[in-house]
Amino acid sequence: MRVALFLTCVNDTLYPDTGRAVVKLLTRLGVEVDFPTAQTCCGQAHYTTGYRHEAEPLARHFGEVFGGYEAIVTPSGSCGAMVRELYPRMGERARAEGRGEALAAALAPVAARTYELTEFLVDVLGVTDVGACYPHTVTYHPTCHGLRGLGLGERPRRLLRAVRGLELVELPGAEECCGFGGTFAVKNADVSAAMGTDKVRNAASTGAEVLCAADNSCLMHLGGLMTRLRTGMRPVHIAEILASTEEEPAA
């Protein structure tokens, strides 16, 4: 099976380790991964900040880059939700504004074929034990777009529970938002930081070494708070845990 990796602009620029982990993991599972180098950004920040019309060229670009693949996999719940849930809505709005079917038609194929990483593993590949080894105590934060947008449910936890050596501890208040929220983090920085601080304290209360999530944007916010609060925990993307093996352990 050949799939396109939609890494997201944030991961590409700031978290290449996550990208390498996805490639390693999927390759190990027999998937042929391609990274279309023309990819840039899905336009989520534009769209959710109110610049839908600026997001449209980015969405069209996404459609052109990824239109030819049978599956598109992304290690980001929020960018995945953008493509799957909000691209169709952008198409509808364009239609309602009398701009015809073109945008909806360009986005429909990619919306239908985009999968968040854990969803792809469990639903498409049908695996929960990916052969990983990660001897650490981990607590998992389900990010909002993954949880309520894409409905990832128990998938990430099932994957983590099958990892050898990994002790998964429950995060109190797990389903509460971490406070990142894209531009919310800077537009309402005080509330955002207060939400994140509560999340970090909850995570620290578990005694875990690692706070895991399936979205680096949320982890960037939480990690930035963790170092300020000197918790001694570190944020790790789920792909890096699932890619880790006894032979090639992740840091």
Next chain:
Amino acid sequence: MNSRERILGRVRRALADVPHDDTPYERAVDRGYLRAHGERSAEETVELLAENLADYRAVVHRCAADGLPSLIARLLARRGTRSVLVPPGLDADWLSATGAARVPDRAESTPHELDRVDSVVTGCAVAIAETGTIVLDGSPDQGRRRITLVPDHHVCVVRVPDQVVASVPLALERLDPARPLTWISGPSATSDIELDRVEGVHGPRTLEVVLVTGRADAGAAGRKDTGTAERPDGGRRAGG
């Protein structure tokens, strides 16, 4: 243009994008929800009503029809009731065993007068098991809405199983919208302090619900009970 025409005009302009739709209302809404939750026998439904009434701090009693007058007498006596409000159509036997002074429900009574009455005894229109609710509709055995509001102690008699329905949808089917309706689920309560429930604010602070089975024959049994009424044991008050 008056405001009626202005508002209706605004509504019509606001809906200019909505395509014309003649679907009759009965078919416009998908009512895939349940008429009642779960299968229960009549007896189990009454049991559920009792549980849910008690869960919201109503005091539940059960008796056979011929024991009703003595039970009511006991409840009033235990409370120390000296006067009791009586709806015009209340079965006379129900109060045949109490010595409390009867105060008729009259249009000219002022709220202050009602406030001096200790208790009220009524029937009900229907009771809802799933929610622990009794519904009053102002029928002659229930009286005006205010008589079950101002006194601090309400004794409500529910004939089971006839007057009990399982659910809110089934209750609405039985009720007449033209009548003034009061749905009561437990004594008055508030969640206004730290979103935690506290019983006992403006409505009756004690709600006693009597679930009565069977039919009394001409009330003879009730009268026999008069002499066995318990002594008053002081003004016990719940929820206050």
Next chain:
Amino acid sequence: MSTTTTFVGMPASAPPAHPAFPQAAREAVRDARLRGTLRHATHTIRAKRAAAVAEVSDWAALREAGRQIKDHTLRHLDRYLVQVEQAVTAAGGTVHWAADAAEANRIVTDLVKATGESEVVKVKSMTTQEIGLNEALEAAGIRAYETDLAELIVQLAHDRPSHILVPAIHRNRGEIRDIFRSEMGEWGRPAPEGLTDEPAELAEAARLHLREKFLRARVGISGANFMVAETGTLVVVESEGNGRMCLTLPETLISVVGIEKVVPTWRDLEVFLQTLPRSSTAERMNPYTSLWTGTTNSATADGPREFHLVLLDNGRTDALADTVGRQALRCIRCSACLNVCPVYERAGGHAYGSVYPGPIGAILSPQLRGTASGIDASLPYASSLCGACYEVCPVAIDIPEVLVHLRERVVQGGEAVRQGNRVVLRPARGHAAERAAMRAARWALTRPGVLRAGQRLAARSRRFAPRTLPGPGRAWTDSRDLPPLPAEPFRDWWQRTRGGKDTAR
């Protein structure tokens, strides 16, 4: 908690003089006592609501039916308003129409004056809060007594409501005791000697204080949770019995109801009388629900002899004209979205500058009042778009969708309806730099080569990357560290190693 900021009623004309949400929230976030009170209250009710909803196996179907009933009604609102008017009139009531707050206040004031009374008792009503009725009555020499416990607390403290269901949610029991002790005497019967902060004692104090007012009241004022078009029935859902007092003891009853509160049929109540209590106070059923149709008649002689229904627009038809935003009019004011909102929990209700706080307020206020003021333009951004509000909404209002839609209206402007007139809004002030940045980002991001050049530049100069950012970025680095920049972006690694095929790492 500061109570000095101006109260923001809905009268549409004057732009509210309230700080924008981020500034207003900053103060609340740092108020440890307020944070504790809100956290305790919202977490208590969250767990209870979840349990109350889990009890009914058909919740999803009830929610969907509620959505459809409300959507259908809104799509035929003119028809149902005329029908409810006819039914109420036939049952002996009088129907008035108010296009805005000022007109509604004028109608109610005149009706009270006509009775010759100088005081009224009020059932808790969001609608009369919205129009600032108490202030209007006071200006006419009429004293309005709030009788809901939380509204009483707010009124006695000269405070503002901060929650739809529990307007005094920002006050803990100790504060409530202090308010009762110091203020009750000013309004009537003083608080009992030695009043403690036990909730049961506080409720008792309210009972004693208000009882004399109920028993002598000649005029009652209410809102309504629902009005049934086919029967003309009004429904008030409450807990304490203050509603029953105001709806049955006075001779005259005036109900001010938003036009979106109509439902077509009697049967529709079977949905909302199940979903509202469980969403709101997390009960199977609230203690008291009153339903009445028109006035008393000589046969029943039960309740007010005169009944007036004031149908209020006040921006609702403007919201109705917005094809995305109109879903906000489905709201049944349960407040589940407030209780579950992480932003509300930390910012508190006052920061929203409206009687409608929380997620629903963030989409309702900018639609009812427009987005011209600083506070209204900032409300659509008062959310991390986490979606918890949508998940709990019993009428399935997609609040995040409307928030994003209103953000668009703020930054892009465009067509909207204000006070019944179609207008073209200009983009709000203060977004010029952001707009330029978004445009520049879009330009760069539609050109992969430009993105790559930027990434490489950042990677090469990463030793010089600052710990704190200038400009808007400071809002990030004030509380959070930045992630370290990697030595190379992923795409360079991919090209260098052909996706890892050339080297193991």
